[in-house]
Amino acid sequence: MAKDPEELLREAARVRGFVEDFHIFLAERDPEFLDRWNGIWDHVLQKSILDDKTKALIRVGVSSALRIEKGTENAIDAAIRAGATIEEITNAVEIAFIYGGAPSLMLGLNILKKKVDKITKK
Known part of the structure; x- marks a missing residue:
């Protein structure tokens, strides 16, 4: 059914x-x-053996490298919910830069900055 x-x-x-x-x-x-x-x-x-934070950080890196804006935003949200620090999320985006170039870095960091700005205004 x-x-x-x-x-x-x-x-x-x-x-x-x-x-x-x-x-x-x-x-x-x-x-x-x-x-x-x-x-x-x-x-x-x-059902993964990886913890939620690790999975979310992988998602941040992959979606940034592929330049998927909404996917990167959702992955950053998941990473924050899973307890990742801003530094850890930044590092995931920096790793994406190696594979996706400067556009990947700019996309990921721009999204992260907006999230950080929103969090710090609360």
């Missing part, structure tokens, strides 16, 4: 830590695809 869209979106939020508009679209238009995609995320991230 197919899962209902709301259940799929709750699952997406649980395994990813976020839900985007495209998740909502898939939940309504192709719930089977979203269910399988959620399963991959669940298998790779939730």
Whole structure:
């Protein structure tokens, strides 16, 4: 039996830590695809032997290197939630620079700076 869209979106939020508009679209238009995609995320991230902070820092580096703006933003949020320091997140972005060049570094650090500015204004 197919899962209902709301259940799929709750699952997406649980395994990813976020839900985007495209998740909502898939939940309504192709719930089977979203269910399988959620399963991959669940298998790779939730069942990993790595701790949450390490996984989040890897996500920061990879998404920065690939210059995926929203992915980098979500990964930085996950790293902060997992207890990563600003220095650790900065280092992950710096490592991404080796593989992705200056545009990767600029993207990651610009996003991180906005997050830091927002945190320090609280």
